[in-house]
Amino acid sequence: MSEPPAAGRLVVVGGGPSGLAAAWKASVEAVRAGASLEIVVLEAEDEVGGKARTEHAADLLIETGPQGFLDDQPVLREMIDACGLSGEVLAPEPAANRRYIYRGGRLRELSRSPLAFARSGLLGPIGLARLAMEPLVRSRQDGDTDGGAGDDESLFDFAARRMGRQAARRLISPVVLGIFAGDARQLSAAAAFPRLVAMERAYGSLFKAMRAGRRRGAPPPGHRTFLQGIQSLPRAVAALPGIEVRCSQRVTAIKRGGRGFTVASSAGDVAADAVVVAADLPAAADLVDGVSASAADELRQIASPPMAVVHTAFDAGAATHIEPAYGFLVARGEGIRMLGCQYETATFRGRGPDGTFLARSLFGGSVDPEAADLGDAQLVDLTLSELRRTAGIDAEPAWTGVARWPHAIPQYAPGHPQRVARIEAALDPIAGFHLAGNALHGVGLSRAIAVGAECGESAARELLN
Ligand SMILES: Cc1cc2nc3c(=O)[nH]c(=O)nc-3n(C[C@H](O)[C@H](O)[C@H](O)COP(=O)(O)OP(=O)(O)OC[C@H]3O[C@@H](n4cnc5c(N)ncnc54)[C@H](O)[C@@H]3O)c2cc1C
Known part of the structure; x- marks a missing residue:
């Protein structure tokens, strides 16, 4: 096992989007501080990207995992710029604004025009009337509880309370399938769709919040990808100077000791001053077990x-x-x-x-x-x-x-915010240890990258100060 250099060694476990964002941001911090930090990414597979995987076959570009990302995180744009990929960012074709829901034996357009929506048959007259009353529905107050998960409410209950049960069943539940491949009754509104909950809190109504957004001229964040596919980004980050990526090295355990941590991998032990775990679930839980059994147990409760x-x-x-x-x-x-x-x-x-x-x-x-x-x-x-x-x-x-x-998308069950608080309370006191990835703070690519970047920045600052 080689000793870390004087300035410190950061080991990132997992070369998916989140782990690479951690490595990139740590390298940015090192350059800013004029210090040399050794940044090593250990990736189990033979290439980087995690679920962001693009394949080519029969003149087709195949995205086997994410097909695009939400352009809602400034740090993601910063990383794209740093890799020289800004010119490769691709917006959807105008026709992709059109989306359908299959219900009642046929495809029905989820139209933004109120008249076309009313005629689509997605909701019946009672469902439409109830949806129109959304601005009049009392907003949930702090302290209102659902008896199960403290202040948390399922996405289905949130949608049913605001928009009516028919809209929750026929509109929100299918949309949730598209994002989480999950059941709206088994997902936490606050964790899975924090923006919706924040809209209710700020404006008392989702419709009022949307109207206010339109008045401010604030367009919703766009859906984007890259000309050569989504894996362009992890590949480009891995090629940046200051980041050493070692593929085909599966990390089997992380232990505290020595100057910080010993990271055991299929290629031997690596000593680290700081560690960012950006492996996906359930591997992340097993790795966290080496530093906190209670955080690992909590992570194991998050289904994937x-x-x-x-x-x-x-x-x-x-x-x-x-x-x-x-x-x-x-x-x-x-x-x-x-x-x-x-x-x-x-x-x-x-x-x-x-x-x-x-x-x-x-x-x-x-x-x-x-x-x-x-x-x-x-x-x-x-x-x-x-x-x-x-x-x-x-x-x-x-x-x-x-x-x-096999373990696709973490499901944020009601009570997820409280679980996250317990995990963070267990991990925060462990200096130099950071948990990135999409298990806690958003399942989409852009959030996984933002969380990874935050972890990389914190780890680098700890080492450089
Ligand atoms: C079918 C599907 C469609 C999706 N579509 C979208 C979409 O359209 N838009 C969107 O924003 N998001 C989408 N997502 C979610 C997106 O894939 C995730 O947000 C993103 O992959 C999270 O990145 P990550 O780095 O946290 O995890 P991952 O991409 O899972 O990467 C984790 C990495 O850790 C490595 N690893 C695991 N264990 C170890 C170990 N022991 N040692 C070393 N390395 C290890 C893995 O090999 C992997 O490379 C989709 C997901 C799926 C499954």
Whole structure:
């Protein structure tokens, strides 16, 4: 085991977006301080990126994990600039503003126009009337409790209270499937959609908050990716100077001792003055166990159910009847196992040859974990039969691909904010130890990167001061 250099060694466990953001931000701090910090990223797989993985097959660009990111974190833009990728950032095609929900046996547009929305049939007359009353609904006060998880409320209960049960069931639940592959009744409103809860607190109503945003001219954050796919970002960060990435090195344990920590990996022990754990769940829990058994136990309570992502590409002609759109989500209870389908070639340019229609269908999650365990052929057959029923695509695909994530997206159950507080109370006193990733503060790529950057910055400052 080599001793760390005098200025200190930071070991980052996990070369996904969050871990690489930690490494990048630590390197920025070192340059700012004019000090040399050794920054080592240990990644279990043979390449960086974690779930941000882009593959190329049959002239198609395939995103097996995240397909894009929310452009809502200034630090993410800073990192993109630092990698020289600003010119590669890609906005969706205008048609991708159109989104559908499959309900009542057909696709219905989730329109922003109140009239078109009312006519879509997504809500019945009672549901529409109840939704229109949202601005009149009393806002939740501090101290109101749901009897279960302290002040926390499930996303379904939050939506039902504000918008009515029909909107919660037919609109919010499918949208939640698209983001968490999760059940709105089993997710914490405050943790999963903090912005909605903040809107209610600030304006007393979601509609009033949206109107105020429009009056301020504040556009909602955009959905973005990169010309060459989402993995461009982790690859570019890993190539920055001042960061040493060691792939195919799985960390097996972290122990306190020596100058700080001993990080045991498949390639031997590494001494570290500071550690950022940016492995995904459940690996992160096992690694945290070496420094805090109670934090590890709490992390083990956060479920991360499996998902399968099925790509089907159709030649020109097979899908000409399909309106270009972002895609659709499927309300539960329709007899369809697919959670939703993204029309990749209609959303971002450069995802396939002209005329090709590339569909990306999602299965599994907490609502149907068994679907993610079906065999490849079964999943492709299921996708094709469900695309026929939902989108009317009745053609043989020119190419298919199945990707699997055994631990896909952490589920923030009601009580998650309290769990996060307990984990942080256990870990904060351990100088030099930081937990990044998307287990605690937001499951999306942009939040995982922001949290990683925060951890990297704190770790570097501790070492450099
Ligand atoms: C199907 C799917 C679709 C998604 N779509 C979107 C989307 O469209 N937009 C969006 O914003 N987010 C999306 N997400 C979420 C997004 O993937 C995560 O926000 C992001 O990957 C989190 O980054 P991370 O670095 O925290 O974790 P990960 O990407 O999981 O990276 C963790 C890394 O740690 C490594 N690791 C694990 N254990 C060890 C160990 N013991 N030793 C060393 N290394 C280890 C892993 O190999 C991996 O490289 C999606 C996720 C899935 C599964």
